Amino acid sequence: MVTYLDAETAPLRNTGQIRLYNAESFEGMRRACQLTARCLDELASIVAPGVTTAAIDRFVFEFGMDNGALPATLNYRGYTHSVCTSINHVVCHGIPDDKPLREGDIVNIDVTYIVDGWHGDSSRMYPVGQIKRAAERLLEVTYECLLRGIEAVKPGARTGAIGAAIQSYAEAERCSVVRDFCGHGVGKLFHDAPNILHYGHPNEGVEMRPGMIFTIEPMINLGKPHVKVLSDGWTAVTRDRSLTAQYEHAVGVTETGCEIFTLSPGGLDCPGLPARS
DSSP: OOOEEETTTSOSSOOSOEEEOOHHHHHHHHHHHHHHHHHHHHHTTTOOTTOBHHHHHHHHHHHHHHTTOEETTTTBTTBOOSOEEEETTEEEOOOOOSOBOOTTOEEEEEEEEEETTEEEEEEEEEEOSSOOHHHHHHHHHHHHHHHHHHHTOOTTSBTHHHHHHHHHHHHHTTOEEOOSOOEEEOSSSSSEEEEEOSSSOTTOSOBOOTTOEEEEOOEEESSOSOEEEOTTSSOEEETTOOOEEEOBEEEEEOSSSEEETTOOTTSOSSTTSOOOO
């Protein structure tokens, strides 16, 4: 049985119950998420061949410090970096290091800032120099999956509608959807209920109600959907070493649909791809 709670009076831990936030909370999320979006915008001019993911990690930390925000991943469950950087066949949770990015790479950069207790969680794909058409197409398909998932967010619908929209499009484009990771509730907690699957059927999942806040973050592979986690305990890769991509927005359910909190202020939600209206 799913229960919904007033977020103002709910305990600050993941109880499996779904928080419903008020207008003041939505404003707090806007501030946190827009700082994250600004950082991701800045990274569009930084990501290039020869740049290390360690340098990107330092930039994210310093940008946060300069703006009074703490990176949520720093020392989270033993993770010692301010950002996740996932290159080529790395699905998610890639760890920054001193290896330079190479021409033709694609990299997902996942940033979460904590601003006044609110978590602004978002990620984007960045092409490194000129990329092959297959990689460019994967980015286009994955971003479209994100948009279609967001379009399914409305009060009264079930969260399965999000996954169904993503899966139907991805598979029609001869790509696969990663099942091992999902979107999640977010707000005063980094990871909260409900889980947002990126596959499934419209009549599955929980009912979306105004005030819910969660991420949608489809991971789409050019090959098969299977992944494995490396011995570091964090880095997830495609088992067949096929290219993978991910885009992530944090959204809030409104009375009429949804609000995207992490939209790029500079129109760079999909850097390196043609602008989308």
